[in-house]
Structures are given as structure tokens and as C-alpha cells.
Amino acid sequence: MDSALRSLLPLALALAVVGCGDDSASGEPTGAAPVELAPEPAATPGPAHLRRLTTAQYEASARFVLGDGLSMPSTLEPDGEALGFASAAAAIDALSALGVERYEDASYFLADQRIAAGLDGWLPCVPASASDTSCASESLEVLGQRAWRRPLTSDELAVLVGLWGDVATATDPDTGWRYTLAALLQSPHFLYRVELGEGGVLTATEWATRVSFLLFAAPPDDALLAAAVAGELDTAEGRATKVDEMLADGRLDAGIRAFVTEWFHLEKLDALDKDPLLFPHAHPELGPAAREETLQLAAWLGTSDRDWRELLTSSVSFVDPRLAALYELQAPVLDGFGQVQLPDERRGILGHASVLSVHSHSTRTSATGRGLFVRTALLCQAVPEPPADVDTSLPEPDTTSPTLRDRLTTHLEDPTCSVCHLITDPIGLGLENYDAVGRWREIEKGANIDPSGELDGSAFDDAIGLGEAIAEHPSLPPCWSERWWVYATGAPPAAYVTTDWLAERFTGSEHRLRELLRTMATSEAFRAVEAP
Amino acid sequence: MTRRPLVTRRGVLRGLLGGTAVGLTLPWLEAHASTCGSGFPRRFALFFWGNGNLPDRWTPATEGPDYELSEQLQPLARHRAKLTVCTGLEAKVPNVSPHWSGAVALLTGQDLDGADEGWSVRAPTIDHVIAAEIGTTTLYPSLQIGVADDQTFSYTGPNQPSYGETDPYALYERLFGSTFRDPDEGGAVDPSLGFRRSVLDAVLGDLGRLESRLGAEDRARLEAHTDGVRDLEQRLARLQEDPPDLAACSRPDAPPREIPDIDGRIQLSARCRAMSDLVAMALACDQTRVINLSHHKALSNVLFPNATDGHHNLTHNEGGEQPEVHDATLAVMDELAYLLDVLDAVDEGDGTLLDHSLVMACSEISEGRTHRLDEMPLLLAGGACGKLVVGSHVRSQGNENVNHAVLSILRAFDLSLATWGADDTVVDTGFSPLEAG
Numbered sequence: 013m014d015s016a017l018r019s020l021l022p023l024a025l026a027l028a029v030v031g032c033g034d035d036s037a038s039g040e041p042t043g044a045a046p047v048e049l050a051p052e053p054a055a056t057p058g059p060a061h062l063r064r065l066t067t068a069q070y071e072a073s074a075r076f077v078l079g080d081g082l083s084m085p086s087t088l089e090p091d092g093e094a095l096g097f098a099s100a101a102a103a104i105d106a107l108s109a110l111g112v113e114r115y116e117d118a119s120y121f122l123a124d125q126r127i128a129a130g131l132d133g134w135l136p137c138v139p140a141s142a143s144d145t146s147c148a149s150e151s152l153e154v155l156g157q158r159a160w161r162r163p164l165t166s167d168e169l170a171v172l173v174g175l176w177g178d179v180a181t182a183t184d185p186d187t188g189w190r191y192t193l194a195a196l197l198q199s200p201h202f203l204y205r206v207e208l209g210e211g212g213v214l215t216a217t218e219w220a221t222r223v224s225f226l227l228f229a230a231p232p233d234d235a236l237l238a239a240a241v242a243g244e245l246d247t248a249e250g251r252a253t254k255v256d257e258m259l260a261d262g263r264l265d266a267g268i269r270a271f272v273t274e275w276f277h278l279e280k281l282d283a284l285d286k287d288p289l290l291f292p293h294a295h296p297e298l299g300p301a302a303r304e305e306t307l308q309l310a311a312w313l314g315t316s317d318r319d320w321r322e323l324l325t326s327s328v329s330f331v332d333p334r335l336a337a338l339y340e341l342q343a344p345v346l347d348g349f350g351q352v353q354l355p356d357e358r359r360g361i362l363g364h365a366s367v368l369s370v371h372s373h374s375t376r377t378s379a380t381g382r383g384l385f386v387r388t389a390l391l392c393q394a395v396p397e398p399p400a401d402v403d404t405s406l407p408e409p410d411t412t413s414p415t416l417r418d419r420l421t422t423h424l425e426d427p428t429c430s431v432c433h434l435i436t437d438p439i440g441l442g443l444e445n446y447d448a449v450g451r452w453r454e455i456e457k458g459a460n461i462d463p464s465g466e467l468d469g470s471a472f473d474d475a476i477g478l479g480e481a482i483a484e485h486p487s488l489p490p491c492w493s494e495r496w497w498v499y500a501t502g503a504p505p506a507a508y509v510t511t512d513w514l515a516e517r518f519t520g521s522e523h524r525l526r527e528l529l530r531t532m533a534t535s536e537a538f539r540a541v542e543a544p
Numbered sequence: 545m546t547r548r549p550l551v552t553r554r555g556v557l558r559g560l561l562g563g564t565a566v567g568l569t570l571p572w573l574e575a576h577a578s579t580c581g582s583g584f585p586r587r588f589a590l591f592f593w594g595n596g597n598l599p600d601r602w603t604p605a606t607e608g609p610d611y612e613l614s615e616q617l618q619p620l621a622r623h624r625a626k627l628t629v630c631t632g633l634e635a636k637v638p639n640v641s642p643h644w645s646g647a648v649a650l651l652t653g654q655d656l657d658g659a660d661e662g663w664s665v666r667a668p669t670i671d672h673v674i675a676a677e678i679g680t681t682t683l684y685p686s687l688q689i690g691v692a693d694d695q696t697f698s699y700t701g702p703n704q705p706s707y708g709e710t711d712p713y714a715l716y717e718r719l720f721g722s723t724f725r726d727p728d729e730g731g732a733v734d735p736s737l738g739f740r741r742s743v744l745d746a747v748l749g750d751l752g753r754l755e756s757r758l759g760a761e762d763r764a765r766l767e768a769h770t771d772g773v774r775d776l777e778q779r780l781a782r783l784q785e786d787p788p789d790l791a792a793c794s795r796p797d798a799p800p801r802e803i804p805d806i807d808g809r810i811q812l813s814a815r816c817r818a819m820s821d822l823v824a825m826a827l828a829c830d831q832t833r834v835i836n837l838s839h840h841k842a843l844s845n846v847l848f849p850n851a852t853d854g855h856h857n858l859t860h861n862e863g864g865e866q867p868e869v870h871d872a873t874l875a876v877m878d879e880l881a882y883l884l885d886v887l888d889a890v891d892e893g894d895g896t897l898l899d900h901s902l903v904m905a906c907s908e909i910s911e912g913r914t915h916r917l918d919e920m921p922l923l924l925a926g927g928a929c930g931k932l933v934v935g936s937h938v939r940s941q942g943n944e945n946v947n948h949a950v951l952s953i954l955r956a957f958d959l960s961l962a963t964w965g966a967d968d969t970v971v972d973t974g975f976s977p978l979e980a981g
Contacts, residue, residue, distance in 0.1 A: 062754075062762045087714065090694055090707055094662060106704040106765040110688065112772030113718070116740070171746050179739050187739075195743045199750045200766065208757055285808055285847055285854075294808070374808075374845070375853050397641055544759035 049520055056507035057212060057540035061103040062204040063502050066091050068270060072230040073202065074122055077159045078193070079134060082125045085118035095498050096389060097274045103502035107203075115198055123193035127186050135189075142180035142188065149173045152192065160201035161231050162217040163241060172196070207502075209541035216240035219539050223255065226500045226533060228263040229270035248534070255533045259526050268314045268525070269307040271499050275389060278303040278366055284449075285374045291449045293338045298449065301334050302365035304349060309361070314525035321488065321523050324360040324390075324479040327353055338365055338451055357452055362386075362443060362479045365450030371440075372448035379416055379440025380423075386439045390482055392491035395435050399428060414457035417441050438465040442478040490515040493528060500532060510537045578678045578958045580929035582894040586957060587827050587901040588674045588928075589835040590651075591883060592697060593876045594643075594844040595859050596909040598869060599919040603631045604937045611937035616870065619877040623884045623925060625935045626898060630922040630949050630978065632940035636969055642915040643843040647697050647908035650920065653947050653965035657702065664702045666966070670950060671836040672700050677959050678833045683779045686834035687826065689715065691816045691879075692846045696838040697908070704768050708838055712799040712818035719826050723783045726795050727829075737780045744777040792890050792897070793829035796821060809847045812839070816879040824886040828897055837883070839876055842908040848872050859912025869912065880905050884925055895929070902928035902956060920946050924953070930980055931956035938977035948975040955979075 065073060071084045089111030092101030107115075131138050136154045137147040152172050156164040164172075172192055180188030196202060205225065207218050214222060217232070220240040224232040232240070236254065244250045258264065273279060281299030288294045308330035313322050331352055336343035339358060344350030354363065361367045371381040387393045413419050420441070423433035442465045447453050454461060463474040470481040482488065493514035497505050505511045514531055521527030532538055578586045602616040611629065613621055620627055635649035641656055641663055648656050651669040671686050679685035688696040690708030698706040709715045725731045751773065755766045787793070799818035803811050816839060823835050840846045845854030851868050853861065858868050883903065890897035905923040910916045927934035932952065940948075951964040952974030963972045 060759060060762075062758065062765065087711070092705070104703050104765075106700075106768035107772060108688075108700075108704070108706045108768075109685075109772040109775050110707055110709060112769065112776055116744075116776060168750075171749060175742060175746055178742065182739075191739045191743050194740075195746045198743060198747045200747070200754050200769065201750060204754075206754070287847075288808055373854065373857055374847055375857075399642075544757060544762065 049517060050513060052535055052537070053507070053509040053513055055510070055535070055537040055540040057542045058501050058503050058506045058537070059103075060208045060541045060544040061502055062200070062206055062208075063099070064089075064102045064105070064107060064204050065202075066098045066102055066274075068229065068273070069205075069225060069231075070118075070203075073159070074118075074197070076231050076233070077155060077196070077202075078122055078126045079129070081129070082122060085114070085121050088114050088118060091279075095504060096495070097499050099274060099499050100502050115203060116194070119194035119197035120190070122197060123190045126193060127190055131186065131189060139180070139185050142177060142185060144185075145173050145177050148176045148180075148185075148188070148192075152176070155193075155196060157237060158231070158234070159196040160199065161205070161221045161237065162201075162215075207541060208544050209539075212540060212543065214539045214541055216243070216245040219245060219251070220254075222500065222538070223258065223533050227255075227258045227267040227529065228261070229266045230263065252534045255530055259530060264315055264526075265311040268311045271496065272307055272310040273303070274499060275495055276306065276361070276367060276385075277370055278306060280370050281366060284369055286369065286372075286449055287375045290375055291447070291451070293334075293449050293451060295334070298334060298338070298365065299369065301332050302369060302450070304332070305330050305335055306361055306364050306366040308349060309364075317524050317526060319523045320492070320525040320528075321483040322360065324362060324483040326360050329354050329358075329364070335365060338449070340452070355452075357445065357474075357476070359476050360479050362475055362482075363446065363450070368443065368446045368450035369448065375448070377416065377440075377444060377446070377448050379420060379437045379444065380433065381440065382443050383436030383438070383440035386482060387436060389495070390491065391485055391487040392494055393435075393487065396432050398432060414459040415461060416444055416456065417462060418459075439467060439478065441465055442472060443475050445475060489519045489523070493518055493532075496528060496532060501538070505537070506540075507537075510535070580894075580900050582892075582929075584892050584895075584900045584929070585830065585833050586678065586928045586931070587833045587835070587897070588671070588678070588953075588957060589823065589827075589837065589883070589887075589901055589903045590671055591837050591839070591880055591903060591905040592841075593839040593905075593907050594842045594846075595840075595855050595872075596907045596912040596916075597873050597921045598866060599910045599916070599921075601870060602873070602910075602921060603919065603939075604629055607937045607939050609936045616873050617877065617923075619874055619881045620884070620923075623881060623888070626884070626888070626925050626927070628924045628927070628932065628934050628978065629937045630924065630939075630975070631919060631937065632943060633920050633922060633946040633949055633975070634940075634943045635917040635920055636945045636947070637917070639915060639917055643908050646915070646917050646920070647842045649917070649969065650906060650908065650946055650950070651697055652699070653950060654967075654969055665699045666702060668700050668704075669698050669836075670954065671698055671834055672706070673954065673959070674957050675834040677957055682830055682832050683782055684826075684832040685775060686836060687823075687832045688836045688838075689819050689823070690838045690841070691819060692810055692812060692840035692844060693838075695841040696836050697842060698836045700768060700771075701764070703765070706836075708836070712803065712815060712822065713801045715819065715822050716796075716798050719822060719829075719831055720795050720798075724795060725783075725787050727787050727789050727793055729795075733784050737784050741777055741780050744773055744780070747773055748777070788830050790829060792892055793825070796825045806849075809849055812846070812848065812875070813879060817882050820879070820883040820886050823883065824890055824897065827887070827901065828890045828892075839879060848875055856912070866913070880923070887926070898926045900929050901926040902932065902953060904953060918943055922946065922949060924978070927980070928956045932978050933980050936977075938975070940975070944975065945969065945971050947971040948973060949978060951975075952978045 067088050070088060089107055091098035092105045094101040094104050135151045137150040139147040152169060172195060175195055176188040176192040179191045205221055207214060217240045220232040220236045224230060224236060239245055281303040284299040286294035309326060310323060313320055329352055330349045332349050333343040341352055344352045371385045372378050384395055387395050420437050423429040423437060442463050444461045445452060445463050465472055467481040472478045472481050490511050494511045517531045518528040580586060597616060602614055604611045604614045606612050613624060635646045637645050637649040637655035639645045644663055645656055648665050652665050652667045654666045657664045657666045675686035688698045688706045688708040690696050690710045694707045694710050696708035723734050751766060751770045755763055803814050826832055843856055845856040847854050855872055862868050884898060887898035887901060888896045892900055903925040907921050910919040910921055924932060947965045947969055948971050951971055954961055955974060963970050965971055
């Protein structure tokens with residue numbers, strides 16, 4: 013399903029906290045001594061699925077099979093969106109006919125580069141002639157396991173060796189590899205993460221694949237697959253040891269970055285359509301730089317075991333000269349990104365150009381869009397779709413209503429509109445001090461901007477206070493746990509006791525991301541699957 | 545909610561091929577129900593644009609063959625004699641999801657399915673329904689093309705979107721690249737085609753073995769994937785044979801490799817025209833008989849040249865008579881007129897390619913500001929060699945269901961459908977003013 017059709021999903025956590033005057037949700041532990049941790053509730057198995065590789069996963073997988081340094085295909089089947097994630101749509105959508113054709117093109121594009129780069133030193137065994145099928149088989153066994161994330165069966169190997177031999181006989185051994193590599197890369201075993209399980213749990217290689225894409229945003233490496241094949245992942249202890257190793261590995265950065273990219277839809281920053289006449293800072297390189305800032309902050313908070321809610325409150329950030337200029341800071345380094353202390357008016361992702369631009373229009377900000385982002389992505393609260401038959405136009409700015417807050421008054425006074433807009437707009441209006449590319453401003457059309465407001469009973473003065481209110485919101489720990497779960501498994505938790513349990517552990521660890529990931533990856537629910 | 549059985553080309557193709565790829569000779573010009581009297585095939589081209597129109601400035605003031613073109617239809621003046629304007633029709637579905645309800649009603653005949661994981665279509669879109677009938681002998685059953693974005697409104701079934709090609713040069717390479725043989729030039733068969741088919745055989749083996757292990761939903765997904773691979777293998781097999789000997793077919797000039805954005809704005813007109821040129825030759829060469837060309841998607845916020853805001857925002861926020869929204873509609877009609885130009889410029893025996901085609905131009909709503917589903921914009925050009933009335937303004941006096949008109953269109957391609965739509969939206973008669981006597 014394309015993203016637009018799924019644009020507003022009934023997220024699992026309903027909007028129960030909104031407007032109920034429920035101010036009793038005070039279970040906010042800050043720095044308390046570790047509470048006694050509940051054991052995992054009985055695991056309800058999730059659905060068995062095929063999950064097509066997202067574009068990012070396809071690229072990571074192609075690099076793993078064929079080596080770094082290859083150019084990636086320019087166009088593949090577009091990533092969809094379900095439950096807020098491309099990774100979840102990948103478990104629902106079918107591949108289009110055009111997608112099949114593009115995967116075919118991509119396989120030859122990649123295979124040709126690999127052959128041009130030379131097979132000597134890359135293939136475990138380089139056959140000298142078309143008759144040397146045992147050497148080809150030796151190579152295909154290794155390549156096949158990397159590409160399909162499990163050992164090949166002898167039948168599967170025989171088909172590939174046969175294909176190589178047929179083409180090599182008709183042409184030459186290198187050409188044989190062209191078509192054999194293409195067959196590996198066009199196979200459903202490469203294009204889909206097969207998570208069908210055996211006996212109600214993922215197989216060792218399926219589990220290894222799920223964990224590796226979660227933590228490293230990449231297919232399982234040779235060592236992890238070897239551990240799976242050797243039976244080392246068949247026990248809870250074995251799996252826990254492996255997860256601990258992976259959480260200490262530098263590749264965890266990539267895993268966090270991939271999640272945050274999907275969570276905040278940062279892929280949209282590749283093509284920001286901001287009007288350059290209105291926003292002189294708009295530049296094709298601004299979007300990618302803004303994304304990098306957010307990803308660096310998220311990875312730094314996660315891997316340095318800081319409270320991951322500092323995503324919303326951190327005074328630390330990472331900027332390049334372009335972002336430094338936008339934020340009116342001295343650039344920390346002349347080239348690339350460096351760590352900085354943000355100015356007082358900017359804290360966390362709600363002060364990042366990335367989030368602020370993605371949730372703005374091309375010519376102006378969008379209080380509704382920014383509020384919707386906070387409600388759905390950060391707090392997992394559903395917001396109804398606008399009714400179809402109302403006039404949604406805003407009045408033009410004039411001297412009596414110069415600011416967006418003035419013009420949105422209609423939305424908030426008309427009951428047809430206010431039922432939804434009261435949910436979103438007061439949040440977005442708290443961010444009005446940042447324009448549609450994230451530049452600070454205090455005045456709009458000659459009038460002072462008033463960024464004060466209220467979030468579910470917590471009053472805030474400005475964007476800084478808004479960020480703090482979200483960080484302390486009781487919906488945050490279960491929401492962020494659920495977001496990671498959906499991303500990791502491609503489906504909502506089969507039982508919400510799992511989310512609650514994860515949230516409790518996350519909260520109990522003082523919101524350490526690694527603890528959340530460890531709990532999730534080592535849980536029984538993470539490996540339980542229904543029989544297809 | 546039970547889902548209705550899907551009309552997909554899967555069954556049609558499987559029946560034709562018996563599950564294996566066979567080297568069919570091209571049966572072009574063979575007696576087929578959906579050919580014109582002169583033997584040329586009927587073609588279908590959907591031209592879609594997002595966010596509707598301004599109905600008061602769209603609907604012609606007079607009806608019948610001598611109708612006066614309205615303000616918004618002026619760019620089509622030179623095609624008036626081959627153009628029929630249908631007005632007064634309504635998408636009769638609950639407007640539960642602005643933009644999507646109308647698109648789904650118009651192009652699948654039914655309402656949206658509100659499944660747990662979000663909205664979904666229940667049935668394939670008409671491009672695929674028609675392709676199942678007339679697209680079984682060509683290289684491509686149908687071609688989806690997007691100008692501003694890849695989201696052509698096209699589905700083979702629930703959760704089965706057909707994305708559009710958005711890069712004119714990539715489309716050129718697919719249609720007229722190294723595998724294309726100009727009927728006048730001859731040229732050798734690409735020797736790699738056989739090896740590529742061997743690879744696809746291995747892939748089909750993997751797909752078949754995997755499919756047997758899956759639950760129902762994943763099996764449906766993998767079947768769609770398998771259909772795509774079979775289409776591709778069939779296409780490669782046909783490319784190994786001689787191309788149809790068609791006088792009007794030749795390799796067109798390649799479009800530019802890049803059509804870069806200007807000041808952050810996509811060059812809509814240049815891209816759309818490059819695509820239209822390729823569409824005309826793809827149809828003339830009988831590479832496909834069904835096109836879904838989407839100028840910009842439903843709900844698109846594309847920035848038109850000179851516009852002060854994105855299209856969707858303008859429809860809601862522009863005041864007064866909405867001059868910028870009006871200009872956007874005129875710009876889209878200019879591009880439709882260009883598509884009709886290039887189709888009408890291809891001579892085919894007793895007429896032109898346009899005469900042998902039905903071009904259906906439509907949007908998902910009428911007035912964008914309020915997402916109206918009455919007065920659905922619907923233009924038909926070419927008439928599919930006399931099957932449908934051309935050169936007239938036909939108007940429903942009683943807000944009839946737009947499905948009547950769609951059923952007339954489907955029947956023009958000899959689809960033996962008793963009804964179109966389902967449950968509350970079902971109709972069993974066409975829109976009679978449209979059907980030629």
C-alpha cells in the first residue's frame with residue numbers, strides 16, 4: 013500500500029489521554045533506584061511473514077554479498093509505509109511488475125560491476141574453465157549463504173552451479189558469473205527476509221537475520237551465520253551472549269540511524285521542496301545535512317548510554333558549517349560535522365532543521381503537520397482524518413491576523429475542525445519560532461509569535477518546554493517501545509502486554525536505548541511466530 | 545468483511561501460458577474481438593491528475609454535439625471534434641477519506657476497504673482490468689507512468705500497487721533500448737535474452753517452492769511477484785521473435801538523460817511531453833495497449849511553475865476565485881492536449897492512433913477545496929474506433945453513478961461484464977448518452 017493511503021493509521025494506543033483531564037499519570041521515575049523487573053509475560057506469537065528488503069536493506073545486503081565500493085542501482089521498487097514504517101509496509105505490500113523489472117536491471121548492474129572489479133581474490137575459488145564446476149560450487153556455497161542469509165540446500169546449489177556451467181560453456185567463466193550472481197540477487201530468498209519459523213519460533217538463521225537488521229541494519233555477517241549454523245543460538249544464553257556482543261559493536265550506530273530515518277521519515281530530506289526565494293538557506297545540501305545532525309544525535313545518545321529521551325531535550329548537537337549558519341552558531345569544524353552546544357532557544361529534535369522542515373509546507377510552516385508528528389510518531393496517539401466536506405481554507409494573513417496562530421483560530425473555534433485541530437495545532441504552535449526550514453524567528457508578519465501552550469495538562473512556555481513535556485509524557489515509554497517493535501518485526505506486538513513490559517524495562521533502565529534493544533532482542537516474543 | 549474475488553490478469557495469463565513460458569508467435573492482427581474494423585487494436589490510455597478542477601468553470605454551458613467549450617477546457621479546443629465531455633456524474637461512495645475515496649470509487653468501482661492496517665483498495669484498477677482483456681499479446685500488459693511522482697493510482701489487487709516509471713530516459717531504455725528492433729531496420733536478436741530467461745527460470749523455481757510454505761496473504765503477494773517474473777520472461781521470449789511489421793513504428797528520439805528541476809520545481813511540462821512522445825510510439829509499435837499516465841497523484845502538493853504554493857495547499861487555501869488553482873487545471877489540460885496531438889499524429893490505415901484509442905482523463909474529486917464527489921471530471925477522447933460517442937457534451941441530469949460511464953468504457957473493450965462495482969455501488973447499465981448507436 014502506498015504511503016498516502018495509509019497516511020493516518022489507527023495506532024494501537026488510542027487517544028485516550030487527550031482531553032480527559034487525566035493528570036494522575038505521574039508514574040515518571042527519574043533517577044530512582046532500579047525497580048524490581050517483572051519477568052516477560054507469556055509470548056503471543058507474531059505473524060509469520062515474508063518481508064521484502066527496503067531499499068536501504070537491499071543496498072546493505074548487496075554490499076555484503078558483492079563487496080563495498082559498488083555503485084547502487086538508482087531506482088528500485090519504492091518503499092511503502094504502514095504503521096509509520098517502510099519496514100512494516102515491506103511485510104504487507106506485493107512487488108509490482110515494474111519492481112520485478114527493476115530488480116532484474118539492478119542485478120545485472122551490480123554483477124557487471126563486480127566482474128569488472130575482478131573475481132580473483134573475491135571468489136573463494138575462481139574456476140579456470142567451464143568444466144571446473146566443483147570450484148564454482150565451492151564459491152557459490154559461500155556467496156549463496158551470504159545472499160540468502162542461510163546455507164543453501166544441495167538442490168538449490170545444484171541449480172546455480174548448473175546455470176553457471178551452462179552459460180560458462182556457451183561463453184566463458186566470467187559471463188557465467190554474470191548470470192549466476194544475477195540469479196542469486198533476483199531470488200526471493202535474497203529479496204525477502206523469510207521469517208516463517210519452525211515449531212513456532214524463528215529458526216536460528218531467521219533469528220540472526222532479524223537481530224542483525226535490527227541492530228546493524230545489515231544482513232547477518234559470516235560469524236553470526238556460522239554461530240547460527242553451529243547451534244550456538246539455540247539457547248537463551250547463546251542468544252543473549254550474541255546480543256551483548258552486537259550491542260557493544262560499532263555497527264550499532266548504523267542500526268540506530270536506520271531506525272530513526274524511518275521513524276522520522278528523514279528520507280524526505282533528499283528532496284526538500286522549499287521555495288528558495290522565501291528561504292535563502294534552502295539548498296539541495298541542507299536536507300541531507302539536517303538529517304545527519306539528527307542521526308548523529310540519536311546514535312550518540314544511544315551508544316553512550318544516555319537517557320534516550322534527550323532526543324527531545326539535548327543541548328548537544330552535531331552540525332556542519334551549513335547548519336551552523338542556519339542556527340547562527342560558530343561552525344565547530346570547517347568541513348563535516350562537529351559537536352556543539354546549541355543556543356538557548358534550541359533543544360533536541362524539535363529544534364532540528366530536519367524534523368522542522370519535513371513537517372512544514374514548501375512556503376510556510378505547518379502547525380498541524382508538526383503537531384501530527386508529535387502525536388503520532390512520538391506519542392503513538394491516533395488523530396482522525398479531516399472530514400471530507402468542509403472548507404479547510406485559512407484566511408490570508410492581514411493586519412488583524414498576522415500570525416499563524418491568529419489564522420488558525422478558525423480551526424480551533426469551529427467545532428467541526430476543533431475536534432481534531434485541538435489535538436494537533438497547540439503543539440505545532442509551540443514550534444512557530446522556527447520557520448519552514450528551522451531558522452529561528454521571533455516575529456511573523458510584524459507581530460510577536462506566542463509559542464506557549466499546553467500538552468495533555470502540562471503547560472509550556474515555548475518549544476523548550478514543549479520538548480520537556482513530551483519527554484515526561486506517560487505515553488512516551490510505551491510508544492517508543494512499540495515503535496522499535498514494529499520496526500524490528502514488521503507488525504504491531506501481538507499482545508500489548510509485551511509493549512507494556514518493554515516500556516517498564518525501558519523506564520526501569522532510566523530510558524537507556526541499549527537496554528530496550530537488549531530486552532527486545534532476547535525476548536521470547538521476538539522469536540515467536542505463528543505457523544503460516 | 546469478505547473480499548470479493550479479484551479480476552486479475554493472473555488467471556488470464558495462466559490460462560494462456562499453461563503455467564510455463566512458451567514462445568508464442570505474435571498474433572498481431574489476428575481476429576480478436578477488441579480490434580477495430582481495420583484490424584488495428586483498440587488501445588486504452590488513462591490520463592490522471594490530482595486535486596480536481598473548478599466545476600463552475602469546467603462544465604460546458606451547452607450540451608450535445610455543438611457544445612461550447614468551457615473556460616477550463618479551452619486548451620483542448622483543437623481536439624473538440626474527437627473529445628467527449630461527461631459531466632454530472634457522481635462517485636457514489638462514502639467520502640471517508642478525502643481524495644482516496646473518490647480515486648478508489650472512480651478507478652475500482654468500489655469504496656475503500658478500511659482494514660486494520662489502514663485503507664486499502666478492494667479490487668484492481670481499470671487499467672489492469674482492461675489489460676487482462678486486451679493486454680495479453682503485447683510486450684507489456686500495461687504501462688504505468690508518473691510525471692510528478694511514482695504513485696500512479698494503479699493496483700492489481702489489495703496491497704498490490706503498481707508504481708509508475710517517472711524517468712523518461714529510463715522508460716525510453718525499457719521500450720526502445722538495446723532489445724528494441726525497428727521493423728524497418730531488422731537488426732539482430734540480443735544474444736543475452738536467452739541467458740536472462742534461464743535466470744528467470746531459476747527464480748521461478750525458487751518462487752514456486754517458497755510459495756508452497758506460505759500463509760494466504762503472503763502467498764497472494766508472492767503470486768503477484770511471480771506474475772511479474774512471468775511477464776518479464778514472456779517479454780524476453782517475444783523479443784527473441786521478429787517484431788510486428790507496423791508501418792508507424794520506429795525508434796523515437798531519446799529524451800534528455802536528465803530533465804532537472806528549476807529553482808526547486810519539477811519541469812512538469814517537459815517531463816509530461818517526453819512521456820507522451822514515448823507513449824505514442826509504444827502504442828504504435830504495439831508494445832502495450834494499455835497506458836496509465838498520471839500527471840500528478842491524488843492529494844499531490846506539487847509546485848507548478850509560478851505557483852505560490854503546492855497544488856493541494858492551493859486548492860484549500862487560495863481565496864477568491866482561486867486563480868492559481870484555475871491556472872493549474874489549464875496547465876494540465878495543455879498536457880492532455882499534447883498527448884492527444886501525438887496520438888492523432890500517428891497514421892494507422894483508416895484513421896489515426898487516437899481514433900483507435902480511448903483516452904480517459906479524470907481526477908479523484910471535482911472541487912478540490914471541499915473534496916466534492918459529484919460533478920466528477922471525466923473526458924473521453926478518440927472513442928475506441930467508434931465504440932463511444934466523440935465530439936459531444938453528455939450530461940447526467942440526475943447525478944448518476946460514475947460507474948455507469950466506466951462500465952460503458954469497459955464494454956467498449958469487449959469486456960463481457962454484467963455489472964461494475966459492488967454492493968451499494970454496483971451498476972448493470974452503461975451511461976447511455978455515451979454509447980454510440
